[in-house]
Amino acid sequence: MNNMVTGRRKVGLWLIGARGGIATCVALGLSALRRGLIDSTGLVTALPEFQKLGLVPWGDWVLGGHEIRSTHLLDEAQDFARTNRTFDSEFVESLRSELEDVETRIRPGTVSGASPIITGLTGPEVPKNESPGEAVTRIRDDLESFRRKNELDHVVVVNVASTEPPVDAEKFPTRYDEFEAQLQRSPEGWLPPSALYAIAAMQAGCSYVNFTPSLGCNLPALDELARLQKVAYMGCDGKTGETLLKTVLAPMFRARNLRVLSWVGHNIFGNLDGKILDTPSHKQSKVATKDRVLAEILGYKPATVVTIEYLEDLGDWKTAWDHVHFSGFLGVPMVLQVIWQGCDSILAAPLVLDLARLTERAVRSGHVGLMPFLACFFKSPHGTKEHDFGKQFAQLMSWVDGLIAGGG
Amino acid sequence: MNNMVTGRRKVGLWLIGARGGIATCVALGLSALRRGLIDSTGLVTALPEFQKLGLVPWGDWVLGGHEIRSTHLLDEAQDFARTNRTFDSEFVESLRSELEDVETRIRPGTVSGASPIITGLTGPEVPKNESPGEAVTRIRDDLESFRRKNELDHVVVVNVASTEPPVDAEKFPTRYDEFEAQLQRSPEGWLPPSALYAIAAMQAGCSYVNFTPSLGCNLPALDELARLQKVAYMGCDGKTGETLLKTVLAPMFRARNLRVLSWVGHNIFGNLDGKILDTPSHKQSKVATKDRVLAEILGYKPATVVTIEYLEDLGDWKTAWDHVHFSGFLGVPMVLQVIWQGCDSILAAPLVLDLARLTERAVRSGHVGLMPFLACFFKSPHGTKEHDFGKQFAQLMSWVDGLIAGGG
């Protein structure tokens, strides 16, 4: 490719769930960044620490993705603006041509192995009754064609599709050859979509990042595949709001030896993600990732309550109330309360862009497989038990400094 | 001293403000720890990380101090319990003999150079119109006698007296010999009490820790004195509540590149400290230390408001409401609110004990002068611009690990 010659890279970001809330904000944001309409607030990789890392500039990213709902990115963006009063409809309108361009690169996704509430969302263009093998082949072809047509040096696939119900990862073969063999002969339902996308991505030579609590790449066989294919991967579940706060505040209680008696977190919001999570089986995945962090930071398990409730009127405005009851010196109980009013997709979108840039950079430096240095982006970071946000960020900085120092 | 032989050390903790809220809780806590009546919640040095450091056990500390109000530690403790409902009067009663014992080691303090609201508190036993030179001599004698009588290996003086109005530190000589000469011939008012105590402490070979925002040891001439006397010192202003939270939360905004538009912090409480701080000149010292941290962590100065209001009915229950208005990706504004309901003296007391133990350990290891590795305990740590609590704690851990590794 000629960019090898010029030294300039052209790279792809492929979103699973390409017309969802996060994806819409990614598309708007990437377009606006290119057009210079917004500053870099919210983007971690825009911090001074990352400036010597040689990250691919926003102008050199091509966006595409898979989606199962028959809607339009532009309509989603207008709806988002109207519902959440985040920005003006004029702003969205000014990015019309960019969004229509991205729209041409959105392909029908797969619901092979999805739960009924998800299959209920699909438009007619999405294949019914795909076997796992068929789905992987089709998805992989889409990814390869995306890379070829756009002459991309590397593609990072990020899963921002609806959360799936939990899956027992133990039941799958841990060696990739056995796993692949079983995949080819199994009927629909053997694997959830998030894992099918992960396999297809890796087979196509793409890196894969799981921003959701779904299964995705969290299987030993896929770790082997990633190494075989020399791609990078990481997950899971983007850390954007209440859990971010937990992993920032809990270390304080730990460092001051204040004993957390109970930590209650009530979350309310009303976007499509919330609607899906309102289905008990789906909610279970999320509550689990939100609840786990405390015990691992504190070293003991305080009483906890975590709820996530869907209230349509709140739209993307995730509001969380955390009540921390803790005990201090001489056994005196005290209280810390936190109220978080964040716009969920707006918090997530820049992290997706950051993850894409950092993953591409890791691959370029020769990194293969799991990327635990990206832990600070995730509620349940694979490959590490470190949940303290400050320490996770320090680990990211070490990696960055290493690359800069080593010229990697 | 024979403890040199046995390897066991006996050490002193001398509190300026020895019958105040914090001092009362220190006395109660130290007594209860010795008697095994409470666990170590709230004590940083009780964390596993510190266990190999060879800190002096609670049983080997002797407590004394200076105070200007004619009251009794036991009455203060009973009042504290009743007003704040922190523990039962029975509990206080069960520690009566310990408190009465401490009481015998409390000496009249000095109000030389104090503001009218402070001198208004004094009992008849406190000398009037002491010159700086007289005050230093008297205080030093008290400290030397405390050490001698109790056969102490080292004494750590901690200032937990009422906050003084701000002082212009520029006006004092920076060389100790000039400073000392001027001190001897100056009339009352040249130096505030906190600095007189610091000088006396260092002259007596004691280390000095300033837990308040008063001037204390924060003068170049005193740095020289500390080195001459081979003692350690650190300050200022214990970080126990709202500011602790600020230095825990602000790094999160920084690391996520979220732009803080404004940070409002309203504090209400009703103890004697609050009453003194309600005097505008005194309040100024505190507001300054509370406000500064944000700009230094964030790298820019957001709009800020900090208030501290005295409401007698709240007693020691410092309640703080923080409202953080910040901007995210695509310019979307969001809000984080924090409500802190902490019992101020209960939060402070264990840190005073920790500081005493760590200071004694530093001196024992040969450390002389400023102790910036203790920054995590202070709102305005001398000798460092690092306000990120996580990083400050990591620095403390490095020092600890260094000592353990080096056998220092």
Next chain:
Amino acid sequence: MNNMVTGRRKVGLWLIGARGGIATCVALGLSALRRGLIDSTGLVTALPEFQKLGLVPWGDWVLGGHEIRSTHLLDEAQDFARTNRTFDSEFVESLRSELEDVETRIRPGTVSGASPIITGLTGPEVPKNESPGEAVTRIRDDLESFRRKNELDHVVVVNVASTEPPVDAEKFPTRYDEFEAQLQRSPEGWLPPSALYAIAAMQAGCSYVNFTPSLGCNLPALDELARLQKVAYMGCDGKTGETLLKTVLAPMFRARNLRVLSWVGHNIFGNLDGKILDTPSHKQSKVATKDRVLAEILGYKPATVVTIEYLEDLGDWKTAWDHVHFSGFLGVPMVLQVIWQGCDSILAAPLVLDLARLTERAVRSGHVGLMPFLACFFKSPHGTKEHDFGKQFAQLMSWVDGLIAGGG
């Protein structure tokens, strides 16, 4: 009775759940009022408006009750003080003889028809397998003996026992003769304890107030019984915290024509009541009464979430977070949030005393049957759809003013 001659009345307050949190605070409070140890804060009937009503003074009330747990009032009071830091153990100790006196008038209750979690609490003195008829007879005998022995002019029975699961009230005969006949021949389980106590109370000529959401007196047949017996009754579910706030705040939104989009209320607490309510069937009764009020005040049903979670460490400190999302002029959405930190039994106890005094006064004035003028004390006031607290209080005032004016 000779008090007829002197014009002075001696009256009884009989609590179902006589060693529970509320009952304990009633016993402490009544004793302390008599001894002049506390002022009248929290007592509605101590307001100036009630002073000409001729209410029976605290000194003329005799306290007794039924209970199923084998514990002691004094121990419960000490536990309460220790767990909740509401008052000093010394204070409880100073009321020892009064509490021991009340203890002598506590009789074994009935668990005929109770759920397993309740029967699991019983001590050996509580009869097993009582039929409804047996239970009513035994309870009635206890009440009659209480009245006779203490020479009481009237007895008010207040149900402050644990909440029972909901019961379908439709299934019971509406005529009292049929109801009584069926009661006599039915096996255990036909009626829950709260209703058995109500029947026994009325049969014994006592008035009955249901402070809980349990069935109690809420049956047409019991209305007939009350009229036959010339006693008064009212219920249900004391309005003390979050619901009180709802019925104070919702009228504001209504009067300003602000549209409530959603109202979320999360309650956390950790006393025995909370433990029982943590059983899903029991919780249902409570959530229903908490949720209903909004639609009736607003005139439409906003989206609502109500949770009640048991967290042992919170004890009696019921903390509630309410998040109200509402829409104003030009469709602009806004938010009100309320955080309530109340000590549940302390809020309830004075209302129990008020209800006893007002009920006795109503009966004395010749009132028979339902007392809808007491609606302001209840979450689900029988016989009225008025939930606006201000209007309910105005109705109470009308009744009071009528009595004062009429000399009734």
Next chain:
Amino acid sequence: MNNMVTGRRKVGLWLIGARGGIATCVALGLSALRRGLIDSTGLVTALPEFQKLGLVPWGDWVLGGHEIRSTHLLDEAQDFARTNRTFDSEFVESLRSELEDVETRIRPGTVSGASPIITGLTGPEVPKNESPGEAVTRIRDDLESFRRKNELDHVVVVNVASTEPPVDAEKFPTRYDEFEAQLQRSPEGWLPPSALYAIAAMQAGCSYVNFTPSLGCNLPALDELARLQKVAYMGCDGKTGETLLKTVLAPMFRARNLRVLSWVGHNIFGNLDGKILDTPSHKQSKVATKDRVLAEILGYKPATVVTIEYLEDLGDWKTAWDHVHFSGFLGVPMVLQVIWQGCDSILAAPLVLDLARLTERAVRSGHVGLMPFLACFFKSPHGTKEHDFGKQFAQLMSWVDGLIAGGG
């Protein structure tokens, strides 16, 4: 006028401060109501209770006003939408012709007697150095010409101009003839603008409502003038946010006999009103009206703190934190906290429309002078000490019911 014949009235609403935040929302709202673009949320007079009152429909109101800043209503509306994200710029654009029409009826106001911060806002069209007499004459002429040109049956003037510093009302003559004589010969500065507008309005036969805490019509001489001129008037200071909540919540504490120990209210916002109020002399007017209500409802004065701080980034989003520390039965202290996030002008604008409709209706029914039945709209209602919002609303309802019943 021919509308006498048809029975249909055409009426005027004249705003002082006609391009301010509230006025802008009034103009947008009135236009949108006429065009059927919004529903009636936020309008008290749209409640069912008012439907038989024969209020003048929105289509029959003509809007005009005085303003001192050289800006345009349309620009203000666009700025408002952008800053506060309350509605889309498209929405404002769709009302362009209506806003331009109102713009033609906005006249230069007076700054005679205004403070420097206000005169600093004026454009060149505003006369400098007007004497009180000149100002009144000019304003009156504007009002008369407005009425004549638009053939209006009645005009209601509502003051929504910036808050003025407090004025000592005692120093003015109480008889109107003396007052008028002194006005004519006094130099600039004798009276603040709000009072000059009130006099001019009354002289022109217009009713006057003071939505601000400025002096306005609050003078005995003006009461006489209103009666002479047969116009109605009322004030002062619209009750829209934190104070509304206080007057809703304080009656609850009173009715439950819970003792408020302290009530702290911190307000933050960032619109022009906030900027003016940030000047200490101006702020004083507002804090006074916000603070007074509690003592009058509770019957005693709890400790209070009220702050209003200007933070530009918050725009019209007035956020208030109220912390209420209260004591219950047995002396147990508890806490209620309230967080209000309201868009100030959006809350105020419909009340201005309501006040105009109700005032016109009062005048039509023959009412002259003060209108205390409108107390529920004001923080400091003239002519009444009733601050309980529920009772104030009941008083409004009595007046409404009386009119409906009496056919007035």
